[in-house]
Amino acid sequence: MSAATVRSQRLMLIALDATAWFVGAVAVVGARYDFGLAAAQWEGVLIYAAAAAGLQVLLGLFTFLYRGVARIASFIEVGVLALVVLVVGVAVGVAAQWWPAGVPLGVAVLAPVAAGVCMAGGRFVARALTAVGLRRRKHLAGEPVLIYGAGNAGRQIGRLVLSDLDSPYSVRGFIDDDPFKRHLNLGSGRVIGRREDLAELARRHRVTTVILAIARADAAFIRALGDELESQGLRLLVLPPFHVIRQGRMTLSHLHEFDPADLLGRTQVTTDVGAIAGYLTGKVVLVTGAGGSIGSELARQIHRFRPKELVLLDRDESGLHGTQLSIYGQALLDSRDMVLCDIRDADALARVFADHRPEVVFHAAALKHLPLLEQYPDEGWKTNVLGTLNVLECADAYGVERVVNISTDKAADPTSVLGRTKRTAEELTAWFAQTGQRRWVSVRFGNVLGSRGSVLHTFTAQIEAGGPVTIVDPEVTRYFMTIPEACQLVIQAGALGVGGEAMVLDMGEPVRIVDMARQLIRKSGRDVEIVYTGLRPGEKLHEVLFSAGDGVRPTSHPLVSRVPVNPVAPAAVTGERVVQLVPRSA
The missing domain is CATH 3.40.50.720 (NAD(P)-binding Rossmann-like Domain)
Structure with missing residues (x-):
């Protein structure tokens, strides 16, 4: 709307309100006195109307009634209008009783009511006509x-x-x-x-x-x-x-x-910001795997809570570049909070902890592709178990207050290398939490829509290539969540966890993968075939969130549950070993 149009609308409102006092006064004279007033009284009525109109405009400008602050005929505007009319009616009505010509008392009492009705009525008519005109234009266009x-x-x-x-x-x-x-x-x-x-x-x-x-x-x-x-x-x-x-x-x-995210069919996770800010604000926070989908989103969300230092660690320099760019708007990779390190390297990791002394650690670094780990189980063991143990031992040595270990639903009744290694990582976390009486927890959730290597990316690429879209089985189902809510859950777990537990999100009903594929194909507008390839070694037809016999307990968050995890000592996993750590007092 142009400035000229706005000015003309405001002038029309001023003219409407000023005229309303004359119309109201004359209407009352006609209705109450049948226009049978002496010439002197008519003069008094017109002076009354002019004085009221002038005061109306002045008060309207003072109260911003004519400044476009409120929408025409809105409750706010009508409320202000009624107050202005009342003040004007009382002030001018009382003053008019002392004028030599005199104003009939009935006019002083009833004219403000008639004028107010005229003003409000004019506004409602204008709003209705505007709405009708707008609706007609929209109907056509x-x-x-x-x-x-x-x-x-x-x-x-x-x-x-x-x-x-x-x-x-x-x-x-x-x-x-x-x-x-x-x-x-x-x-x-x-x-x-x-x-x-x-x-x-x-x-x-x-x-x-x-x-x-x-x-x-x-x-x-x-x-x-x-x-x-x-x-x-x-x-x-x-x-x-x-x-x-x-x-x-x-x-x-x-x-x-x-789209596929709408298949989740549940309310997205909401976060208790106050509880989170209490343990992140002003603290040194370390995120491992910060170049990945989960780690990078974690870093972005943690940054909002103003930590004293946010240390981002990954062995993928390109991933770190992308994460730094998304948070700070630049990616020079020349600051000490960007750490290139492999969690498999215990000595290098120990130097990172000694240098930064983190107070909170989010452990997102992991190998996660199930079929690949079935082929190379040693690699999964080295990263998901030994790498996690390195992180836990360093956190223990340097007195980290909270550790949040990111796990997976595949750790419940595990049947794959991925599930077994992540379950062991949960058990190690539980052991360190138990021995140190600390609030170290694991967070268990399902597949993440949009993460690197997720079915969403796979299906999209297959559709763009003309197909076929490959699915292991027409009945296979998976639990899904979005990246932002997955990271909200991880952060929330740091506030909710008591120690050693696995925090599990209520992810609603599992989603049939074939439904997701069909939706993506429909959205693409292409005719793409779906091919079923059969379950791969270690793969489940239907995932579960809890192991058999888990004692599931609620938390203060309606969508988060907790389950106990049996602690496993590091010696039971690897045997006795020595890691070069700087003492806590150093």
Whole structure:
């Protein structure tokens, strides 16, 4: 909106309010006195109206009523308007009783009411006309859409579409399965049908896009609706995470096509920021594996809590380069907080601990690809077990307050090299926590969407190459979470863990991998074949989060549970050995 248009609107409001006092005064004279006033009284009434109009403008400017602070005809603006009218009515009405010409008491009492009604009525008419004009323009120019869901989320989407001048959509109506909402007018449109009417309504209104505005719709519902709409040539848009809607930060740009992340079908993890800040702010924090998908996101989230020093350790220099660039906006790799080190090298790792003296350690460095570790089990042992032991021994030697060891759901009832090595890492962590009475914990979670080497990247690459998409079995399922929420859980575990436990996220229902593949293929618009290759050695058809007999206990976080882990001494894993460590007092 141009500055000239804004100025003209404000001048029109001033003119409306000033005129309203004359209209109100004359209307009261007509209704109360049948216009039967003496000439002197008419003069007094006109002077009264002029004085009230002048004071109205002055007070309106002083209270920012004409500065565009509040939307026209909003509750805030009408409230301020009523207060200004009351003050003007009382002030001018009292003064008018002392004027020589005199003003009838009925005019002094009733004129402010009539003037206020005129002002408010004019505003509501202007707002209604503006809305009608905007809706008409959007109806002609915007892409026609139906909104599925006439609850709070649907109302919010409708308001956004109607109020955003750049909105690409035009709401043709709402769909809702509640029969009591039929024909309900939500301001941006009416409820015009139920789910079974979708196809017919879409054809009638020439709609090609449906916006699902049910904030807590589960994965099965979204998947079924997506399949139904796709068969009819319709596109489905879904809402952002619930916390975005709840905090009122949603914009139309948050709407997105149904993607694999929406298969999670659960509320994303929320973080107790206060508890986290207490053990990260002002502390020296070390992140191993900081160049990986999880380690880098951990580092980004930890940086927000203003640690005294954030030490990023990895053996991959390119990974460190990317992480430093994402956090600091530069990647010169010339600062002491960027550490190139392999956790297999106990002596080098000890020098890092001696140099930085970390107080909190997040251990994300690991080898994680199951089939590769089945071929090279020694490599998995060297990194996931011996490397973790190096980290734990250094943390023990230098008095680290908290260690968070990042594990995997494959550590529950392990059947693979990956699962067994990560389970051993949990047991070692539990032993050190027990012997030192420290809050060292492991965090166990499932597959991470978007991490390096994840099925999301694999399927996307296979689709772009024209296929086929390879899946081990049509019934295989996995637990999934997004990278940000995985890292929130890891950080939260440092605040929740008592010591030696494995913290496990309630990740909702497992996702069928074939459903994810089909969704990606549909989204690509290509005709790609799916080929089933069979389970690989050590691979499970269905993952589990807990081992048989685990004593699962709740935590203060509704989506996090804790399970005990049997401690295993380092000597039971490797035999006695000597690592060159600098004493704690050094």
